[in-house]
Structure formats: C-alpha cells, structure tokens
Amino acid sequence: MAQSSAYRKSSSALPWELRRRGLKDSLRHDQRVKEAIRKNLRELIAEEAIITSDGTKRVKIPLRYLDQYRFKYGQPSQGVGQGEGQPGDVLGQRGRDGSGPGDGQPGGQPGEHTYEVEVPLAELAQMMLEDLALPWLEAKPERQITTTSHRFTDVRRRGSLANLDKRRTLLENIKRNAARGVPAVGQFHDADLRYKVWDTYEQHQANAAVYMLMDVSGSMTTSKKYIAKSFFFWMVRFLQLKYQKVEMVFIAHDTEAQVVPEQDFFALSQGGGTRCSSAYQLALAHLQQHHPGERWNTYLFHFSDGDNLPDDNAVCKGLVEMLLTHCSMVGYGEIRYRDDASFYGWIGQTSSAPSSLQYALQGILHPRLLSVTITHKEELFQVLQTFLQPREMAHV
Amino acid sequence: MFEVRVAELETLARDQGLDFFPVSFEVVPQDIMTEVAAYGLPTRARHWSYGKVYQHQHLYGTMGLSKIYEIVLNSDPGLAFLLDSNPEIANLLVAAHVFGHVDFFKNNLCFADTNRRMINDAVAHALRIDAYIERYGLEVVEHLMDIGFALDRHTDPHKGLLRQPYPPRRVVEKEHVIRPYDDLMDTPTRSITYAVEGERLPPHPERDLLWFLITYAPLDAWQRDVLQIVREESYYFYPQFNTKIMNEGWASYWHAELFHLYDGVSPYEMIEFARLHAGVVNPGGRYSINPYYLGYTILVDIEKRWNQMHAAGETPLTGREKIFEVRRTEDDLSFLRNYLTPELVQRLNLFAYGSDCTHPPGKQCPQCQTVVITARERDAVVEALLAPRYNYGVPRIVIQEVLNNTLCLEHLDRTTTFLDRSYANNTLMYIAELWKHPVNILTNDEDGRETTLTARPNT
Numbered sequence: 131m132a133q134s135s136a137y138r139k140s141s142s143a144l145p146w147e148l149r150r151r152g153l154k155d156s157l158r159h160d161q162r163v164k165e166a167i168r169k170n171l172r173e174l175i176a177e178e179a180i181i182t183s184d185g186t187k188r189v190k191i192p193l194r195y196l197d198q199y200r201f202k203y204g205q206p207s208q209g210v211g212q213g214e215g216q217p218g219d220v221l222g223q224r225g226r227d228g229s230g231p232g233d234g235q236p237g238g239q240p241g242e243h244t245y246e247v248e249v250p251l252a253e254l255a256q257m258m259l260e261d262l263a264l265p266w267l268e269a270k271p272e273r274q275i276t277t278t279s280h281r282f283t284d285v286r287r288r289g290s291l292a293n294l295d296k297r298r299t300l301l302e303n304i305k306r307n308a309a310r311g312v313p314a315v316g317q318f319h320d321a322d323l324r325y326k327v328w329d330t331y332e333q334h335q336a337n338a339a340v341y342m343l344m345d346v347s348g349s350m351t352t353s354k355k356y357i358a359k360s361f362f363f364w365m366v367r368f369l370q371l372k373y374q375k376v377e378m379v380f381i382a383h384d385t386e387a388q389v390v391p392e393q394d395f396f397a398l399s400q401g402g403g404t405r406c407s408s409a410y411q412l413a414l415a416h417l418q419q420h421h422p423g424e425r426w427n428t429y430l431f432h433f434s435d436g437d438n439l440p441d442d443n444a445v446c447k448g449l450v451e452m453l454l455t456h457c458s459m460v461g462y463g464e465i466r467y468r469d470d471a472s473f474y475g476w477i478g479q480t481s482s483a484p485s486s487l488q489y490a491l492q493g494i495l496h497p498r499l500l501s502v503t504i505t506h507k508e509e510l511f512q513v514l515q516t517f518l519q520p521r522e523m524a525h526v
Numbered sequence: 527m528f529e530v531r532v533a534e535l536e537t538l539a540r541d542q543g544l545d546f547f548p549v550s551f552e553v554v555p556q557d558i559m560t561e562v563a564a565y566g567l568p569t570r571a572r573h574w575s576y577g578k579v580y581q582h583q584h585l586y587g588t589m590g591l592s593k594i595y596e597i598v599l600n601s602d603p604g605l606a607f608l609l610d611s612n613p614e615i616a617n618l619l620v621a622a623h624v625f626g627h628v629d630f631f632k633n634n635l636c637f638a639d640t641n642r643r644m645i646n647d648a649v650a651h652a653l654r655i656d657a658y659i660e661r662y663g664l665e666v667v668e669h670l671m672d673i674g675f676a677l678d679r680h681t682d683p684h685k686g687l688l689r690q691p692y693p694p695r696r697v698v699e700k701e702h703v704i705r706p707y708d709d710l711m712d713t714p715t716r717s718i719t720y721a722v723e724g725e726r727l728p729p730h731p732e733r734d735l736l737w738f739l740i741t742y743a744p745l746d747a748w749q750r751d752v753l754q755i756v757r758e759e760s761y762y763f764y765p766q767f768n769t770k771i772m773n774e775g776w777a778s779y780w781h782a783e784l785f786h787l788y789d790g791v792s793p794y795e796m797i798e799f800a801r802l803h804a805g806v807v808n809p810g811g812r813y814s815i816n817p818y819y820l821g822y823t824i825l826v827d828i829e830k831r832w833n834q835m836h837a838a839g840e841t842p843l844t845g846r847e848k849i850f851e852v853r854r855t856e857d858d859l860s861f862l863r864n865y866l867t868p869e870l871v872q873r874l875n876l877f878a879y880g881s882d883c884t885h886p887p888g889k890q891c892p893q894c895q896t897v898v899i900t901a902r903e904r905d906a907v908v909e910a911l912l913a914p915r916y917n918y919g920v921p922r923i924v925i926q927e928v929l930n931n932t933l934c935l936e937h938l939d940r941t942t943t944f945l946d947r948s949y950a951n952n953t954l955m956y957i958a959e960l961w962k963h964p965v966n967i968l969t970n971d972e973d974g975r976e977t978t979l980t981a982r983p984n985t
Contacts, residue, residue: 210876221897
C-alpha cells in the first residue's frame with residue numbers, strides 16, 4: 131500500500147523573493163488602478179458618479195479600463211434555479227451588467243463584473259488638477275496668496291547657538307544644580323543647553339476671487355447645465371485644492387442675475403429668457419465693491435449657451451471690456467450641441483458658427499479674454515486646461 | 527490527537543477502496559490561505575490580476591464574509607492546506623474531503639495527462655518570469671501575460687499540451703486500391719493520385735490559439751516562453767474546470783461516508799460535523815445551484831438506483847462499484863447528461879431561467895431585460911447547467927486560415943451565441959500585436975448576419 135500522508139505545520143523552504151506574492155501583486159494592482167484613473171481623466175472628469183457625490187466622501191468610480199480582455203459571451207446569461215414556478219413566470223429584471231436576477235450568478239470567476247474602485251475625492255482631484263493653475267496671478271501689494279512663516283514649535287537638546295532658549299537653559303541648569311544639592315545658577319554644562327526648533331508654516335490668505343457665472347435660462351437644457359455645473363464643480367475642487375482661501379462668488383442668471391450660495395448654485399434649475407448683461411452688471415458691481423483690482427486677482431468664468439437676446443450683445447461687449455480692466459482673466463464657455471436646434475437664436479445660426487454673443491465677444495481683442503466652445507462633456511478636461519493653464523506675466 | 531485521527535481516516539478511506547496519492551497537509555494562517563486561493567497554486571508567476579483577486583478575498587476574509595476552508599492541489603504527492611484557526615473537527619472533515627479529491631485527481635481519466643509536478647514547475651515559472659521582468663521591464667512582461675491570459679482558455683485538450691508543428695508542405699502519393707467491381711463504374715480511377723499536404727496553414731481549424739501563436743507568430747524566444755508558461759498552467763487547470771461538479775460531489779460523498787463509518791469522534795463533534803456537512807452541501811439559492819450539492823445528490827442517487835438494480839439482478843455492478851466507475855470515466859458534461867435524471871430534476875425542483883426571446887442572441891429588446899423561467903424539462907435544465915461549462919467557459923473560436931499574412935479566425939457557435947464586441951475587438955488587438963499582421967474574425971452581428979471584425983497591429 132502507498133505511504134501514509136504527512137502532516138506539517140511549517141511552510142516550505144521557498145526562495146525569499148517568491149514569498150508573499152499576494153501583497154506585492156496587490157500593490158501592483160493598486161498602482162494600475164491609479165494609472166488607469168490618470169489615463170482616463172478625460173472621461174472620468176465628466177463621470178456622473180463623481181459630480182453627483184456630495185463632495186466630501188470617497189467616490190466610487192467604475193473602472194472599465196482594468197478589464198482583462200478575452201473573447202466572452204455578450205448575450206444575456208441563462209441559468210438554473212430551484213423552487214416553485216411555472217415556465218413563463220417572471221423572476222425579475224436583469225441588472226445593468228446583464229447578470230441574473232436577485233442574488234445573481236454565483237461568483238465563480240472573480241473580476242467578471244465591472245470593477246469599482248473607491249478613491250477619496252481629494253486624491254482624485256489632486257490627480258486631475260495638479261497641472262493647472264490660476265493664470266496671470268499677480269502678487270498684490272497688500273496681501274499675498276500664500277505666505278511662508280516660521281514658528282518655533284519645539285525645544286531640543288541640540289541646535290544652532292543662535293536659537294538658544296536662554297530661559298529654559300537657565301532652568302535646566304538650576305534643576306541640575308539643585309539635584310546635586312546646590313540650588314543656584316552656575317557651572318553650565320552641555321546638558322543644560324536647550325535650543326528652539328522651528329517649523330515652516332504656509333499661511334494662506336485670500337486675495338484672489340473667482341466669479342462663477344452660469345446661465346440657467348430655459349434654453350440651457352439639463353445636459354447643458356450638467357456641463358456647466360461639472361465645470362464649476364471641478365473649478366471649486368481645484369480652488370480648494372490649490373489655494374484654500376480663494377473667495378468664490380456664484381452668480382446665476384436668466385434675464386436677471388443674483389448672487390447665490392454655493393449649494394444653491396449647484397442645485398439650480400430655472401427657466402426664462404437670457405440677458406447675459408444682467409450677470410456681467412451684477413458681477414461688475416460686486417467686484418468693484420468687494421474685490422477692487424488693485425488688491426485682488428479676480429477671475430471670472432461664464433458658461434452659457436449663447437442664446438442671448440440679440441439687443442443685449444452690444445451691452446455685454448461693453449461690460450466685458452470693463453470687466454477686463456478689473457480682472458486677471460475672463461473666461462467665456464459656450465455650450466453648444468452639434469444637433470442642437472436653437473430656438474432663441476437668430477435664423478441662420480449653425481452649430482459650427484459662434485452664437486451672436488460669442489461673435490460679439492470675439493470683437494474684443496484682449497489676451498486675457500478666453501473664449502471656448504464645448505460640444506460634448508468629454509471636452510471638459512480640455513476646457514479646464516485651456517482656462518487654467520499656468521501663464522506667466524510675460525504673455526501680457 | 528489530530529494527526530492520529532487523520533491517519534485513521536486515511537486508513538478507513540483506503541479500506542473503502544479510495545486510491546489516492548499520499549497527501550501532505552499544511553496548516554497555515556488565514557492570509558496564506560487567501561494567497562494560495564487567489565493564485566491557485568502556492569507559488570506562481572506574478573501578475574497584477576492575482577493581486578486583484580487577493581485583495582478582494584482578503585477583504586472578504588477579514589470582514590468574515592467568506593472563509594476558505596480547504597485548498598487541495600492536483601499533484602503527486604497531494605498537497606492540501608488547512609486553516610490553523612479552524613476547529614479540529616472542521617479540519618478533520620476537510621481532510622476526509624481532501625482524500626476524496628486526491629482520489630479523483632489520481633483516477634479520473636480527464637486528469638491522466640496532467641502535470642503532477644506543477645507545484646514545482648510553477649516555482650520555476652515564477653523565477654523565469656521574474657528574470658524576464660528584470661530584463662525587459664515589468665510593464666512589458668505584464669502586458670504579454672495579459673495577452674496570454676486573454677487566450678489561454680482556447681485550448682485543445684484532445685491534442686494536448688505538447689505538440690509538434692504541422693507537417694511541412696509535401697506531395698504525397700496516394701495509392702488507390704482497385705476493388706472488385708470497380709470496373710463496373712463509369713469513371714475509371716487512377717491507381718495512384720497525388721495530393722499536396724501542408725499547403726494550408728493551419729491544415730485543419732485550430733482550436734489552440736496560444737499554441738498556434740507560440741509556434742507560428744514572429745516572436746522572440748523569451749516571449750514564446752512567457753506565453754508557454756501561461757498555456758501550461760491553463761492546461762493544468764482545465765480538468766479541474768471540467769469536473770468541478772463531479773469532483774466536489776465525490777469529495778463530499780466521501781467525507782460524509784467516512785464520518786459515517788468513523789467512530790473516533792465525540793457526539794458533540796459529530797453534531798458539529800453534521801452542521802458543517804449541511805453547510806457544504808446546502809442546495810444554494812433560488813437562482814444558483816451549489817455544485818457540491820448537485821454532484822453529491824447525483825452520486826447518492828446513482829448509488830441507490832444501482833443498488834436496487836443489482837438487487838433485482840439487472841446489473842452486475844453494485845451501487846458502490848458503479849460510482850467508482852462514474853468517477854473514473856465521466857466529466858461534468860457526461861455526468862449531468864447521463865445521470866441527472868428527469869426524476870431527480872423534478873425532485874430537486876430545478877428550472878432553467880433566462881430571457882424568453884427568440885431573436886438572434888446579440889439583439890437587445892426590452893423583453894430581454896426580463897428574466898423568466900424558461901423550462902422545467904430535464905433536457906433544457908441540463909443544457910442550461912452545462913452552457914457555462916463548455917469549452918472552458920469561453921466561446922468556441924478557431925483559426926481557419928492564414929490569407930496573405932492575415933490571420934482568419936472563426937467564431938464557431940455564432941448562430942447561438944454572441945461575442946461581446948468591445949472585448950472581442952480588444953482581444954483581436956492583442957492577437958494582432960503578436961501576429962504583427964491583420965487579424966479578423968468571422969462572427970454574427972446583432973441581426974444574426976455574418977460579419978467580420980478586424981484588428982490591425984499598431985505600427
């Protein structure tokens with residue numbers, strides 16, 4: 131008969147580099163997830179799951195990019211179940227991935243489903259926005275955006291003599307002498323010396339203000355507003371990430387404009403006609419009152435579909451020219467779908483030609499007026515890059 | 527004493543007729559268990575996808591959602607892993623279960639040609655892959671393995687792992703034997719005809735995609751080696767895929783049988799055993815059948831039926847002899863077809879479910895979204911059970927020919943199945959990358975018409 135079985139409690143003698151592969155490979159997997167996110171920022175930036183998350187938590191993003199490709203069936207799956215029921219009885223509806231009803235197929239093959247990763251929003255924003263910056267940022271006389279200061283935070287036994295903490299050194303000296311029975315100052319020793327140590331502090335002070343103007347008129351369909359909101363969403367993320375204390379002003383307008391709080395801005399849904407000048411007017415007034423140009427770097431971004439009242443365009447042009455004298459930059463984003471039949475626009479306007487408003491604005495030749503057209507949510511990243519390219523003063 | 531009781535169970539198993547390799551048991555902590563389960567082998571060439579599985583299982587393990595009780599490897603001697611935090615009775619059950627598995631590995635015909643030294647070979651593979659990573663870079667090697675894994679289930683188990691290239695082009699004489707009455711036919715035939723062999727590449731539709739690419743694609747030696755490593759390990763796992771239901775049924779049958787005979791456990795332990803056994807062979811959910819349960823139930827049914835027939839003098843085989851024969855000669859496909867009887871389907875209350883649509887498989891209609899019970903007939907149930915088990919679980923795809931350097935593939939069951947388009951295109955890109963010339967595949971579109979997908983290598 132065969133030999134009997136062995137029973138061991140130890141692990142076999144394996145070369146060191148071959149042990150604990152699971153940890154190594156799972157680190158590598160994490161790395162690939164990050165790479166996949168990085169490579170797909172363009173698509174991810176418009177991912178609904180991110181924009182609609184409440185902004186503080188971790189976000190789950192479906193990663194279709196980590197798929198392991200092979201030939202696989204694309205038809206709805208079938209299966210075998212048990213229990214009561216007659217042929218034709220409805221068991222349920224398929225999930226989005228086309229799997230079976232309810233508890234679905236047994237998980238025989240891991241990684242079959244769309245892979246979802248949880249990433250902290252801040253980390254994601256970091257990856258997406260790290261190369262962007264507010265252009266033409268000037269050092270304003272009174273307040274710096276970021277100031278670095280030093281603060282003494284700790285005491286150590288070694289350090290530079292210039293940072294000697296005399297009071298503590300004296301106290302140590304007295305203590306040491308007292309321990310030997312002589313409570314007096316004198317006979318200094320290396321062990322008595324105490325030095326101050328400092329930390330570098332970055333102090334953030336706001337002297338940049340960003341005005342975000344959004345058209346919420348009737349012609350701005352839900353999907354157009356989605357693009358505008360997505361842009362502003364990332365704008366806010368970006369400002370919070372990079373500048374921490376930038377002041378943000380949100381203005382929503384149809385024929386009339388109003389300053390609204392941030393949370394309302396992202397939940398807004400209105401109707402009515404469009405008079406862009408109202409928003410520019412309000413922004414200008416607000417700007418002159420709160421963020422005068424000599425002390426503030428001011429940025430203004432406006433998103434609209436360009437269906438402005440025709441007689442308003444000239445007014446807008448004048449106001450934008452005024453704004454440009456106050457602002458570091460004015461960005462105008464026009465959201466236009468290729469197949470979009472413009473109801474308010476003048477006859478003959480085609481999707482490839484700029485709207486009347488954009489046409490009017492193009493009359494202003496100013497290096498700090500940036501105008502872009504966006505036709506699809508995948509272009510969002512490009513728009514962010516256009517508006518937030520780090521630009522030097524030399525360009526002016 | 528655990529070791530003593532394992533030895534007693536082993537003796538008992540051998541007395542019952544089980545014939546297995548000696549088994550080496552390793553008692554390991556949870557995370558090692560998770561790792562071995564994720565990789566399928568204790569040490570294996572590294573790849574990020576194992577990390578994905580590992581992470582997933584590690585998370586589930588630490589959250590207490592799933593527990594891996596047992597891992598057993600097809601090798602000689604057998605190697606099994608037991609969890610150190612399991613109660614002794616659980617590990618005794620697992621040991622008995624393992625004896626069933628190792629007997630199955632040793633005796634089932636599907637496993638006859640498997641590499642019983644794969645545990646060692648996989649270590650060698652891992653070292654070789656590590657050396658390639660060092661030399662050519664992680665990303666490059668990883669990508670090549672991605673390609674290998676994309677194709678490694680398209681095997682040809684009948685041709686086997688080790689194959690020679692096709693015969694080169696040559697002209698062969700074929701002698702025509704003149705048979706009586708041939709002269710009665712109108713057309714006289716020549717006594718010798720000439721045929722050209724090896725003109726077509728491949729001479730017959732080729733199922734083993736990786737083998738073909740390894741043999742005929744313009745690759746470096748190290749690239750061939752990497753792909754061959756992936757292919758070898760895939761061939762090693764194929765019989766286990768192909769006998770999952772039977773193998774688990776057989777092992778469950780034997781742990782139950784051995785504990786039925788074994789008197790070395792206390793009554794308290796026996797209750798615990800019964801509880802664990804009930805868990806192992808639980809029926810599963812409404813929409814999924816536990817393979818352990820299915821295999822176990824069918825085996826018990828076979829034994830009972832043959833015992834009855836034997837008693838009635840209808841067969842020379844007793845029930846026990848019959849199930850030993852079944853474990854030797856069947857795989858899951860034949861096992862279910864031959865032994866999942868209409869009575870059993872009825873008794874287990876099985877039904878097939880899916881969509882009630884009759885249009886071509888690729889089409890999507892609102893009705894497709896509704897899952898209904900499609901049948902309760904035995905044949906339909908068996909086919910629905912087997913559908914995911916054919917051909918290593920992947921669509922049947924063969925290489926038809928090479929036309930002006932273009933590699934032409936064909937999706938064989940294109941009238942009944944549909945290829946996921948994005949996956950198919952990406953997989954074709956993988957093949958084109960190795961082949962370095964265009965690759966196309968004949969399949970059906972959403973309306974059931976023949977169509978060709980093409981991929982060109984990036985230059």
